[in-house]
Amino acid sequence: MKHIRCTLLILTTLLTSQCVSLRSVSITQIPKQRQQEVQAEAKKWIVLGFSFNNEYVNDVVTSLKKQCPFGKVSGILTKHYVTSYLLVHKHAVDARGFCLQKRG
Amino acid sequence: MACYKSYRWLSFWIFFTSGCTYVHHAQVGDIDNTRPGRKIEVNLAEIGIDLEASAQLLDSVSRSQQGKKEKGAFQEIAEIISLFQMGPQTGNPVYNATYADRLRQKLIAKCPHGNITNILSIRELNDYGVASGEIVTLKADCLPL
Numbered sequence: 524m525k526h527i528r529c530t531l532l533i534l535t536t537l538l539t540s541q542c543v544s545l546r547s548v549s550i551t552q553i554p555k556q557r558q559q560e561v562q563a564e565a566k567k568w569i570v571l572g573f574s575f576n577n578e579y580v581n582d583v584v585t586s587l588k589k590q591c592p593f594g595k596v597s598g599i600l601t602k603h604y605v606t607s608y609l610l611v612h613k614h615a616v617d618a619r620g621f622c623l624q625k626r627g
Numbered sequence: 628m629a630c631y632k633s634y635r636w637l638s639f640w641i642f643f644t645s646g647c648t649y650v651h652h653a654q655v656g657d658i659d660n661t662r663p664g665r666k667i668e669v670n671l672a673e674i675g676i677d678l679e680a681s682a683q684l685l686d687s688v689s690r691s692q693q694g695k696k697e698k699g700a701f702q703e704i705a706e707i708i709s710l711f712q713m714g715p716q717t718g719n720p721v722y723n724a725t726y727a728d729r730l731r732q733k734l735i736a737k738c739p740h741g742n743i744t745n746i747l748s749i750r751e752l753n754d755y756g757v758a759s760g761e762i763v764t765l766k767a768d769c770l771p772l
Contacts, residue, residue, distance in 0.1 A: 542759045546653040577650050577751050581766065584747050588660045596658035603653045625661060 537609045546603040551620070553598035558620040563591040566615035574614075583618045591622035646755040651717045656746035656767075664744065664768030669733040673726040675719030675759040678705050678712070684757055718752045719759045736750070736770030759761045 563586035567579040587596050599620035606613040687700070707752030712720065735744060745768040753760035 528628060546650075547654070549654040551655075551657050572647060574649060576737050577648055577749060580650060580653050580747065580749055584654055584658065584745055584766075587655070588745075589660055591658070591660055594663055595659075598657050599657065601655045603650060614650060616650075616653045616655075619767060620655075620658070 524626060526624045531609050540608075542607045544605050544607070546605060547599045547601075548603075551599045554621055554623055556623050557598070559591075559619045559624070560589055560619060561596060561622045562617070562619040563587045563590070564615055564617045566613055569612045571610055571615060572612070579614075580616050587620065591624070592621060592622040594622050596622055639693070640687070646753045648751060648753045650749060650751050652748075654748045656748070657744065658697055658746040659742070659768075659770060662770060664741075664770040665733065665738075666739040666766070667743075667769050668764065668766045669730060669737060670729050670764040671730055672753075672760045672762040673721040673723055675721045675761040677719050677759060678708055678756055681705075681757045718749060718761045721761050728759075730763060730765055730766075734765055734767060738767040741772060742770040743767050744770055 533595045549554070563583045565582035567574065583601075587599075595622060599618055602617045604615055604617070606615070609620075651732070682701040685701040734746075745766075745767045749762075749764045751762045752762065753762065
């Protein structure tokens with residue numbers, strides 16, 4: 524029983540402990556109208572470092588467009604970060620900006 | 628014999644075409660969603676060389692041929708080169724630093740008379756072990772004037 528508890532504790536520690544590294548940050552021109560903020564995140568789980576495409580990044584733009592129909596998104600802060608767990612990495616691109624709707 | 632040959636070519640093909648891919652940098656530009664646009668995409672790539680992996684490969688080949696077990700000459704050369712290859716870097720070293728300069732012209736050529744918006748720029752790497760594809764991709768929308 525003691526061994527099981529110990530093993531469970533070690534496993535939980537290994538599986539839940541994580542390190543985050545920020546790969547890149549960028550920002551575009553910030554508009555005067557900053558009422559409506561939109562945010563999108565695209566992520567991909569990579570097991571043992573095996574990844575065969577980076578298409579997940581495209582979802583960020585698609586999601587931002589959906590949240591701001593017929594408008595413009597400006598002042599976009601983009602972050603690309605990686606969270607590393609045991610044998611698994613989470614690659615994520617987070618983008619947040621301001622939606623400018625057409626007046627009239 | 629023919630079967631062995633086809634397997635050999637198949638294994639070579641798999642070795643050279645399968646590679647893991649990673650994103651180094653992603654940037655989303657301002658998005659103009661006021662009218663529909665045409666999707667355009669350009670990318671430029673250059674071959675990067677993983678000096679450490681290539682030295683290890685060459686060393687293991689030469690050692691297995693000569694029956695030696697000590698550290699080989701290639702490994703030592705790689706260590707010397709690494710002394711003056713310090714500092715931050717993105718991906719593996721390439722031998723043409725200007726390979727990405729034509730990106731803007733290529734993008735403009737795809738949309739010569741329109742407004743280019745929604746630019747998503749991705750710096751990615753295709754890893755093939757010793758060599759890598761150091762890729763810059765731009766995805767955008769071309770809005771007619």
